[in-house]
Amino acid sequence: METNLRERIGFVEGDITKMDVDAIVNAANTSLLGGGGVDGAIHRAAGPELLAETRKIGGCPTGEARVTKGYRLPAKWVIHTVGPIWSGGNRNEDELLANCYRNSFEAAIEIGAVTVAFPSISTGAYRFPMERAINIALRETKSFLQANQSIKKVTFVCFGREVYNKYQEVFKEVFH
Numbered sequence: 001m002e003t004n005l006r007e008r009i010g011f012v013e014g015d016i017t018k019m020d021v022d023a024i025v026n027a028a029n030t031s032l033l034g035g036g037g038v039d040g041a042i043h044r045a046a047g048p049e050l051l052a053e054t055r056k057i058g059g060c061p062t063g064e065a066r067v068t069k070g071y072r073l074p075a076k077w078v079i080h081t082v083g084p085i086w087s088g089g090n091r092n093e094d095e096l097l098a099n100c101y102r103n104s105f106e107a108a109i110e111i112g113a114v115t116v117a118f119p120s121i122s123t124g125a126y127r128f129p130m131e132r133a134i135n136i137a138l139r140e141t142k143s144f145l146q147a148n149q150s151i152k153k154v155t156f157v158c159f160g161r162e163v164y165n166k167y168q169e170v171f172k173e174v175f176h
């Protein structure tokens, strides 16, 4: 059971827009109209049709998730979720970040995604402390995969070697 669970989680260093999976997750903002970081990269790679679709959605509250097609991306779907802006830790940031993972997984199930890739939500422009965010990401993923068999592989796409190493470290703690 635990071995199977570990095999369903992977880590790669690179750019999430290149991932050939059913769904990639975007670290968006509440407008869903694009921005910098991973959001900007996803919009650039998907093409203008993505913005046309997110305009119609009309926004997304922090912690929730919305689905669009992937257009020119290798991924069939994009799950847009809005992470919390870090402001010291007393504004429900941990719970809101956990909600991003839970709601993204729920969205993945609804569209029938079997393979899903995540960036490190909130750890760039939104300044959530990296190790703390990775802990939340991996704990939520563990409990989701334990309770649900439909998703076969969750890949964390790490932007840079340092981030990759940090994921490996926290993975050992969470899946000891």
Ligand code: AR6
Pocket (backbone or CB within 6 Å): 014, 015, 016, 017, 027, 028, 029, 034, 035, 036, 037, 038, 039, 040, 041, 083, 119, 120, 121, 122, 123, 124, 125, 126, 127, 128, 157, 158, 159, 163
């Ligand atoms: N692939 C994978 N990871 C990436 C990529 C990429 N192509 N580019 C950056 N990262 P951020 P946030 C990493 O700032 O903190 C946007 O403007 C990056 O190194 O993209 O949730 C939105 O519109 C970092 O580890 O997202 C929002 O306004 C992680 O992705 C705001 O930023 C998240 O960094 C959201 O901020």
